[in-house]
Amino acid sequence: MLPDQLEKRRDTNQDELERMATILVSSGDYRIQKKLLRRSFVNAGDGSATRQALFIDLETTGLDPATDEIIEMAMVPFRYASDGRIFEIGDAYQTFNEPRSSIPTTITRLTGITDEMVAGHKIDLARADAMTRSASLIIAHNSNFDRRFAEKLSSAFADAAWACSMTQIDWAAEGHEGTKLAYLATRHGFFYDGHRAEDDCYAAIELLAKHQPVSGKLAMELLLQKARKPSWRIWAENAPYDLKDLLKKRGYRWNGDGDGRPRAWYFDVEDEMREVEINFLRKEIYLREVELFVQKITAYNRFSDRA
Numbered sequence: 001m002l003p004d005q006l007e008k009r010r011d012t013n014q015d016e017l018e019r020m021a022t023i024l025v026s027s028g029d030y031r032i033q034k035k036l037l038r039r040s041f042v043n044a045g046d047g048s049a050t051r052q053a054l055f056i057d058l059e060t061t062g063l064d065p066a067t068d069e070i071i072e073m074a075m076v077p078f079r080y081a082s083d084g085r086i087f088e089i090g091d092a093y094q095t096f097n098e099p100r101s102s103i104p105t106t107i108t109r110l111t112g113i114t115d116e117m118v119a120g121h122k123i124d125l126a127r128a129d130a131m132t133r134s135a136s137l138i139i140a141h142n143s144n145f146d147r148r149f150a151e152k153l154s155s156a157f158a159d160a161a162w163a164c165s166m167t168q169i170d171w172a173a174e175g176h177e178g179t180k181l182a183y184l185a186t187r188h189g190f191f192y193d194g195h196r197a198e199d200d201c202y203a204a205i206e207l208l209a210k211h212q213p214v215s216g217k218l219a220m221e222l223l224l225q226k227a228r229k230p231s232w233r234i235w236a237e238n239a240p241y242d243l244k245d246l247l248k249k250r251g252y253r254w255n256g257d258g259d260g261r262p263r264a265w266y267f268d269v270e271d272e273m274r275e276v277e278i279n280f281l282r283k284e285i286y287l288r289e290v291e292l293f294v295q296k297i298t299a300y301n302r303f304s305d306r307a
Helices: 003-026 105-111 125-133 143-153 155-159 181-187 197-208 219-228 241-250 271-286
Strands: 051-060 070-080 086-089 093-096 137-140 162-164 231-236 253-255 264-270 293-297
Touching: 051 105, 051 143, 051 197, 070 105, 070 125, 070 197, 086 197, 093 125, 125 155, 137 143, 143 155, 143 162, 162 219, 181 197, 197 219, 231 271, 241 264, 241 271, 264 271
Parallel strands: 051 137, 137 162
Antiparallel strands: 051 070, 070 086, 070 093, 231 264, 231 293, 253 264
């Protein structure tokens, strides 16, 4: 069979599959999951002003950036407009990185990455820095994890604005019961081969390009709205010990790391809730007027150990 005949047959088979999928879905008795096929464009360019974002995913030897190391990095650039529409999706930079010591067996079971796979591989810092500095926004699906490791790798990541597709979109408000990437992909009608970090990056970008069922907004639009707004970290220094349970119930967390920040309870609130929270502390915790230590958190220090 000639190449053009093979191509025509594939197109015919694909059309037939699409027709059958439409029939199954329209019956109301079936849901169809489609395998994610990487694409270079989500929307065609229409003259809108765009910026470049960079989606990043890391695999590491553990959870502590002070002692653990990156063993795989993937970064995928893409263009987006201020309203959340995604346009061109670039090629991934993916690399393994050999750590100083053997990869723990628990990490190999979790990631599938072995010592043999990373042997002799190192992150090209010049390339990673260039991609990072050309982006207006860095996104990860757990930026609280990825940013801390990335900043240890290079100051370029510390200088960048970051957003988190896991925590800065209210997935629950959109009717979703979880925030894991594979689950959200399934909820949006597609699945993918989640074996490598770059697969997660492409899947997350696809997710950001989807309209949400409740708000009707693009996930990327919701992310940008949250990332652009400042938040405030309010420190309840020297709060009465016997009121710690009240603080915990309200969502306060304890910082006892001795990392230069106060050894105290703290709580992050949105801009419009700042005064509400300060008034709560004065009336319910300190029972008096008190000046509180308050930090402004933006995309440039959010998710960082520096905040």
